[in-house]
Amino acid sequence: MSVVLNAGEIARALRRISHEILEHNKGSQSILLLGIPTRGAFLSKRIASMIEEIEGHEVPHGTLDVTMYRDDLRLRPPRALMSTEIPISGINEMHVVLVDDVLYSGRTIRAALDALSELGRPASVQLAVLVDRGHRELPIRADFVGKNLPTSSSERVHVLLQECDESDEVVIEAQS
Amino acid sequence: MNKHLLSIEDLSKSDAIQILDTAEEIARISDGPVKKLPTLRGRTIVNLFFEDSTRTRISFEAAAKRLSADVINFSAKGSSLSKGESLKDTALTLQAMGADAVVIRHGSSGAPARLADQSWMKGSVINAGDGTHEHPSQALLDSFTLRRHLRDSAGDLSGIKVAIVGDILHSRVARSNVLLLKKLGAEVTLVAPHTLLPFGIDQWPVNISYDFDDVLPHVDAVMMLRVQRERMSELFFPSEREYSRGFGLTKERLDRMPKGAVVMHPGPMNRGLEISAEAADAVNSVIVEQVTNGVTVRMAILYLLLGGMSA
Numbered sequence: 001m002s003v004v005l006n007a008g009e010i011a012r013a014l015r016r017i018s019h020e021i022l023e024h025n026k027g028s029q030s031i032l033l034l035g036i037p038t039r040g041a042f043l044s045k046r047i048a049s050m051i052e053e054i055e056g057h058e059v060p061h062g063t064l065d066v067t068m069y070r071d072d073l074r075l076r077p078p079r080a081l082m083s084t085e086i087p088i089s090g091i092n093e094m095h096v097v098l099v100d101d102v103l104y105s106g107r108t109i110r111a112a113l114d115a116l117s118e119l120g121r122p123a124s125v126q127l128a129v130l131v132d133r134g135h136r137e138l139p140i141r142a143d144f145v146g147k148n149l150p151t152s153s154s155e156r157v158h159v160l161l162q163e164c165d166e167s168d169e170v171v172i173e174a175q176s
Numbered sequence: 177m178n179k180h181l182l183s184i185e186d187l188s189k190s191d192a193i194q195i196l197d198t199a200e201e202i203a204r205i206s207d208g209p210v211k212k213l214p215t216l217r218g219r220t221i222v223n224l225f226f227e228d229s230t231r232t233r234i235s236f237e238a239a240a241k242r243l244s245a246d247v248i249n250f251s252a253k254g255s256s257l258s259k260g261e262s263l264k265d266t267a268l269t270l271q272a273m274g275a276d277a278v279v280i281r282h283g284s285s286g287a288p289a290r291l292a293d294q295s296w297m298k299g300s301v302i303n304a305g306d307g308t309h310e311h312p313s314q315a316l317l318d319s320f321t322l323r324r325h326l327r328d329s330a331g332d333l334s335g336i337k338v339a340i341v342g343d344i345l346h347s348r349v350a351r352s353n354v355l356l357l358k359k360l361g362a363e364v365t366l367v368a369p370h371t372l373l374p375f376g377i378d379q380w381p382v383n384i385s386y387d388f389d390d391v392l393p394h395v396d397a398v399m400m401l402r403v404q405r406e407r408m409s410e411l412f413f414p415s416e417r418e419y420s421r422g423f424g425l426t427k428e429r430l431d432r433m434p435k436g437a438v439v440m441h442p443g444p445m446n447r448g449l450e451i452s453a454e455a456a457d458a459v460n461s462v463i464v465e466q467v468t469n470g471v472t473v474r475m476a477i478l479y480l481l482l483g484g485m486s487a
Contacts, residue, residue: 078484
């Protein structure tokens with residue numbers, strides 16, 4: 001088990017991502033941050049408050065549970081559903097930034113794109129992740145990446161966050 | 177969670193709460209613009225109804241369709257069942273057609289458990305009411321409704337006082353509700369005339385009262401049960417007027433209910449018999465909401481039984 005990002009590095013990566021989101025979208029106009037539970041939701045909340053710090057006003061943010069849209073449901077026991085909270089203004093004409101902790105096969109993001117299309121028609125959809133560990137199985141890429149982490153598929157990447165794990169850390173674990 | 181939903185008895189407390197929590201998340205999605213989820217695409221669910229039912233069948237059908245499953249409705253009337261086909265042969269036929277789940281209502285207690293036999297059916301069996309035994313999905317939707325109103329949609333129902341009033345003897349809804357409410361920590365009082373209480377009732381973990389007015393000031397919820405005329409082969413009470421006077425939720429009783437207490441009924445109602453029109457349409461009546469919640473809770477049941485890897 002080795003630490004690849006510590007608390008300070010996570011904070012700096014998220015701050016950089018916040019600036020990049022603002023730069024890419026030329027400000028915070030019509031940005032909507034949607035975190036994918038569990039940890040993506042916490043990250044999106046952190047990015048939202050950083051953007052608020054930088055811009056001086058709140059940006060809309062929410063959560064999007066993609067469980068019901070997954071393509072691997074039948075390969076595992078049923079998963080608990082997490083909460084979906086979309087701001088009442090909706091996603092139409094918004095620049096939606098999906099936020100997740102780890103980008104791996106890309107299947108979660110595919111499910112998220114399906115879930116989004118049920119909710120409306122965003123002006124654009126962008127993707128921010130804390131860690132991109134490669135091994136994509138679908139033509140999906142992230143727009144904002146905290147750290148590119150070359151891994152082997154036998155390894156496991158754990159993102160630990162204060163909100164649910166009592167520390168901020170990204171660790172990589174070699175599978176026996 | 178088990179593969180089947182045959183009885184509340186098979187559920188642990190955490191299974192039950194998982195169903196309610198899942199339903200809560202589904203309700204949140206369904207309140208938004210999304211009415212249909214792709215989760216059970218390609219799965220086939222058969223509604224096998226040997227007894228008449230409108231709301232339960234439609235409710236299961238709506239729940240399955242909102243999860244994108246294919247639904248086949250099979251009712252006893254006008255089918256091979258009325259030609260005398262046995263339950264086993266029906267099951268084998270459904271199995272051969274590739275049913276992933278069968279929702280069954282049957283007049284005989286225990287029919288769903290029989291159907292769930294490994295050599296009969298490989299899919300999940302969901303009990304939608306069997307004889308005077310159980311009706312688990314109704315109990316789950318009732319607890320879901322109670323939890324929304326009295327416990328802010330989270331946790332269990334500990335400390336909530338529920339009166340179940342009326343025809344306990346013939347009621348599978350009462351039986352499932354007693355089991356589930358006790359499991360979730362609620363306090364249950366059954367209110368009925370002697371003749372409408374089943375044999376062995378003193379073994380149940382409930383309070384029993386023969387006086388509705390005595391119980392009324394202390395309840396958080398009253399569940400009125402339908403007087404099941406079709407199951408009554410003998411006379412259980414002298415007249416409908418007398419029943420209504422003793423055990424009906426009249427306008428006067430409605431006014432004496434504590435503030436915040438809710439009125440429930442599994443439907444279909446006999447207005448004027450067990451429940452007055454004023455009570456059925458009162459602001460604290462959640463009867464229509466029970467129907468809405470029924471679809472949500474049944475979606476949660478179908479998702480938890482069919483959404484994951486099959487065992």
